[in-house]
Amino acid sequence: MEPMVFGILFILWMETTLSYFYRIVTGSPVPTLLRYRISFMVVWVALVWSGSQADPTPDNPTIYKFTFETSRPCVCTPQLKRRIIMQDVSQIGTTQAINHNGNGNGFTEAQNNNHDLLSTGADASEQLLLPAPERLSPSRDDDQADIPPEMMGAGKSHDEPEQNEAEQSSTTGPSLTRVDAPVEIAADIPHEPDQTGQHNGKEPLLAVKRNKAEIAIVLMNRKASFFQTPEGDTYAEIRLEDHHEVWSTRSKEFELFLRYEFYQATQAALKKTDLMLTILHAETVAMFDGLKQEVGLRITRHGNAIYIDLCNPKWQQIEITPVRWRVIEMKASPVRFRRSKGMLALPHPERNGDLNHIRNLLNLDNDSNFILVASYLIGAMNPSGPFPILIIQGEQGSGKSTLTNCIRNLLDPSSVPSRTLPRTERDLAISAEASRLLCYDNVSGIKDTMSDAFCRIATGGGFGTRTLYKDKSEELFNSTRPMLFNGISDLVVKHDFADRALVVTLPLIKADNRRSMAEIKRDWHSIKPYALGAICDAVKEALSNHEDVRLDRSPRMADFTKWVVAAEPVLPWERGRFMAEYEKNRFELIEVAIESDPISLAIVEMMDRLDVKKWVGTPTQLLKDLAGYVPNNGANKKGWPQAPNIFTNRLRRVQTFLRAMGIEVEHTKSGKRLIRLWKRDAENSEPAEREKLHLAAG
Numbered sequence: 001m002e003p004m005v006f007g008i009l010f011i012l013w014m015e016t017t018l019s020y021f022y023r024i025v026t027g028s029p030v031p032t033l034l035r036y037r038i039s040f041m042v043v044w045v046a047l048v049w050s051g052s053q054a055d056p057t058p059d060n061p062t063i064y065k066f067t068f069e070t071s072r073p074c075v076c077t078p079q080l081k082r083r084i085i086m087q088d089v090s091q092i093g094t095t096q097a098i099n100h101n102g103n104g105n106g107f108t109e110a111q112n113n114n115h116d117l118l119s120t121g122a123d124a125s126e127q128l129l130l131p132a133p134e135r136l137s138p139s140r141d142d143d144q145a146d147i148p149p150e151m152m153g154a155g156k157s158h159d160e161p162e163q164n165e166a167e168q169s170s171t172t173g174p175s176l177t178r179v180d181a182p183v184e185i186a187a188d189i190p191h192e193p194d195q196t197g198q199h200n201g202k203e204p205l206l207a208v209k210r211n212k213a214e215i216a217i218v219l220m221n222r223k224a225s226f227f228q229t230p231e232g233d234t235y236a237e238i239r240l241e242d243h244h245e246v247w248s249t250r251s252k253e254f255e256l257f258l259r260y261e262f263y264q265a266t267q268a269a270l271k272k273t274d275l276m277l278t279i280l281h282a283e284t285v286a287m288f289d290g291l292k293q294e295v296g297l298r299i300t301r302h303g304n305a306i307y308i309d310l311c312n313p314k315w316q317q318i319e320i321t322p323v324r325w326r327v328i329e330m331k332a333s334p335v336r337f338r339r340s341k342g343m344l345a346l347p348h349p350e351r352n353g354d355l356n357h358i359r360n361l362l363n364l365d366n367d368s369n370f371i372l373v374a375s376y377l378i379g380a381m382n383p384s385g386p387f388p389i390l391i392i393q394g395e396q397g398s399g400k401s402t403l404t405n406c407i408r409n410l411l412d413p414s415s416v417p418s419r420t421l422p423r424t425e426r427d428l429a430i431s432a433e434a435s436r437l438l439c440y441d442n443v444s445g446i447k448d449t450m451s452d453a454f455c456r457i458a459t460g461g462g463f464g465t466r467t468l469y470k471d472k473s474e475e476l477f478n479s480t481r482p483m484l485f486n487g488i489s490d491l492v493v494k495h496d497f498a499d500r501a502l503v504v505t506l507p508l509i510k511a512d513n514r515r516s517m518a519e520i521k522r523d524w525h526s527i528k529p530y531a532l533g534a535i536c537d538a539v540k541e542a543l544s545n546h547e548d549v550r551l552d553r554s555p556r557m558a559d560f561t562k563w564v565v566a567a568e569p570v571l572p573w574e575r576g577r578f579m580a581e582y583e584k585n586r587f588e589l590i591e592v593a594i595e596s597d598p599i600s601l602a603i604v605e606m607m608d609r610l611d612v613k614k615w616v617g618t619p620t621q622l623l624k625d626l627a628g629y630v631p632n633n634g635a636n637k638k639g640w641p642q643a644p645n646i647f648t649n650r651l652r653r654v655q656t657f658l659r660a661m662g663i664e665v666e667h668t669k670s671g672k673r674l675i676r677l678w679k680r681d682a683e684n685s686e687p688a689e690r691e692k693l694h695l696a697a698g
Contacts, residue, residue: 015039212262213274217281219261226286227293227336234286235295237336243314244331246295246338249282295338298412298436301383302335306539308381309337311413312345318536322544325349325536340434344413346532353534356572357527361520362406363399369504371573371581373407375564376502378571380411380437380482381539382563386459386500387482391491394506400486402517403506404439406524407484410531412437421446425453429477432457436481443487451494457481458500493596495657498589499556502582542567551579555586590657598639599647600654602629603677607663613679619644619651622675651675 018038019030030038210218224236226249234249238257247254258278262270270278294300298309308318315330317337327348330336355374364370376390390407392400401418408417418441422428428450431438438457446454455461460480485491492498545566555561561582568575594600606629607613615622623644630640641647648667655665666676 011039011043211274212266212268212270213277213281215266216258216262216270216274216278219265220258220278220282223261224257224282225290226282227290228286229295230292232287233295234283234290235336235338236282236286239331243316243329245315246330246336248338249279249286254282255279293336295336296383297338297340297433298343299381299383300335300337304543306381306383306543307333307335307337308346309339310346310348311339311343318349320536320539320543322540325540342415342434344415346413347529349533349536350529351533353530353532353537354572355531355534358406358531361523361527362403363506363509364403366507367573368581368584369506371578372502372504372585373403374571375578375582376482377407377411377535378538378542378564378567379560381535382542382560385480385482386557386559387480388557388560389454389458389497389501390482390484391501391503392484392486392506393488393490393503395488395508397514398506398508400506401441402520404441404484404486408437408439409524410528410535411482421450425450428453428457429479432479432481433477438481438483440483440485443485443491444489446485446491446493446497448494451497454483455496455500458483490592490596492589492592495593495597495653498593499586499656501589502585503589537570538567541570545569555583587660590660594654594657594661597654598630599626599641599650600658602626603654603658603663604661605629607677607679610679615677616674618673619648619675622677623647648673648675 015038022030223240224238226234226236228234235246236249236254238245238247238254245253247257255275258275259270262268296307296309298311300307304322306320308320310316310318310327315337316327317330317333317335319326319328319333355377359365359370362373364373373390376388379388392403394400405417408414412435414435418439419431421440421443422431457479458481461478492501492503542563543566546563549562549566551558551562551565561579564571564578568578571578594604603626606615606626615625617625623641641650651665652667658665662680664676664678664680668674668676
């Protein structure tokens with residue numbers, strides 16, 4: 001109590017004295033805020049001084065100083081978790097043991113035949129040992145630092161005779177005194193394995209002093225290898241017990257992998273800063289030491305083989321070659337796939353499949369519709385494209401959405417099978433990067449700008465935009481994807497879009513043939529593995545015959561046509577039927593596109609009324625003559641050009657479809673711009689055009 005009473009009196013005296021001197025110097029009373037600061041400072045000084053004079057308690061651990069006549073002081077504190085730092089150990093020539101009860105309440109001195117200092121209430125596992133090779137036990141607490149064997153007994157030759165107890169007591173007997181001020185010691189003794197090769201129960205990685213980022217990097221390198229794509233994206237291939245996985249180094253899945261590996265090894269959480277350092281290290285290794293390798297999305301090609309990602313938990317793939325197809329593990333495959341959010345697993349394909357199984361289930365009784373849909377399924381399995389755009393039309397109750405969802409579920413299952421139309425080209429490019437098949441349900445119309453964007457995605461095209469939050473970086477997208485639309489009205493109005501489209505018009509399902517959605521899903525689930533197996537058979541056949549296929553004529557989608565023709569020997573229709581149905585479908589789309597375009601419609605009507613079936617003149621004259629075939633001479637008509645240059649550009653876009661209708665368009669420059677129009681008879685048309693007209697008439 002005396003130090004405490006003295007401390008209170010000291011506080012009052014100091015505060016009064018400082019206030020008095022402040023009034024003398026400044027001539028004004030002490031401000032309230034300054035008075036509080038002075039009081040706090042004085043109280044703090046008093047508490048520190050009185051605490052140093054108090055008796056040791058569990059909350060006030062006392063530091064003891066052991067003095068040896070032949071060595072410098074050796075300091076030991078309970079706060080440092082029984083770690084010992086030694087200086088000039090070579091000067092210590094005896095073996096001493098210090099034992100305490102773990103809470104700093106007191107020590108007792110004693111010497112026995114082994115020169116131990118034993119304390120009451122302490123067990124052997126809590127002893128702190130000064131250098132004593134014969135007393136070192138490998139079964140100590142993990143928190144207790146090991147003392148290197150080379151430091152034990154240093155300064156004492158093995159040939160020297162042992163001193164007796166009395167001589168040791170008189171020469172190196174310890175003097176136990178208390179140090180008033182606490183001493184902070186930050187020293188770590190290297191952790192060395194014991195004679196059994198174990199690190200006191202710890203993993204060898206954790207036996208050496210490391211920061212968390214270094215530990216995470218070592219754990220990551222045990223199971224992961226890194227590579228980059230030609231575009232510079234970095235990926236990690238993770239080797240698990242029974243399979244391999246591939247994730248982007250910037251993905252959430254890779255972050256979770258790092259956190260889990262760190263937790264498994266340390267039972268602690270990995271901080272965000274250490275996690276980011278580990279990810280940056282992985283990206284650096286992938287960028288400068290990793291190999292370059294393509295990463296596919298659901299389907300890719302390597303050499304003369306096609307690989308399909310099943311997206312199952314084992315990361316298995318379907319390998320299709322010109323000879324066979326089979327399911328393989330990813331570690332046995334030369335290709336790697338990435339997976340985006342929402343991708344679902346494909347079924348394991350079954351042998352002896354037949355595409356005819358889907359006809360009755362999906363309202364494809366019409367041969368023409370079935371051939372076009374089956375051809376689209378085969379064409380979508382070509383990794384590089386270009387791809388046709390499948391348009392499914394029909395009135396309410398014709399099964400448009402059911403057919404759309406089943407096609408998506410067979411080619412590229414997703415948790416969100418159908419989406420609404422994207423608003424911008426950027427949205428379309430992002431969705432194309434994340435999905436293999438783009439499906440849009442219940443579409444009522446397509447804007448002109450987005451129609452051009454869809455055409456670029458179908459046949460191959462890129463998109464560039466500024467990287468967010470950066471001034472000079474550009475984000476590039478380059479994707480070629482198959483697409484599918486369904487709706488009630490005619491969606492093919494632009495000529496470029498019609499040139500890439502396959503239109504299937506479904507008939508109304510009669511009430512007697514309607515089935516519940518639960519029944520359809522049950523039957524679809526049973527036939528889907530066989531349908532996928534039939535598609536694999538067709539792709540194998542296409543790979544085998546593709547180089548030998550020679551087309552008599554090449555339509556607009558020549559690559560798609562050649563691919564399906566190569567697979568026709570194993571498809572459920574006779575050879576040559578696909579080309580006939582495809583040309584017929586294309587000509588029907590041309591007629592629809594011409595009917596929806598006022599310029600094309602006016603030219604066809606004018607050429608039918610001309611006696612000579614020819615016309616020559618300037619763009620201005622042609623625009624004026626065509627106005628007579630449009631209501632109100634084209635005035636205030638939506639879509640009718642009002643300037644000759646705009647009219648000329650529109651005419652160039654439709655002249656391909658006009659040629660299919662037997663009308664030739666020629667632009668000449670002989671002093672001034674002229675346009676020549678003439679109509680060919682069906683007898684004088686080219687063979688390809690004559691067949692188109694014949695198919696249209698049929």
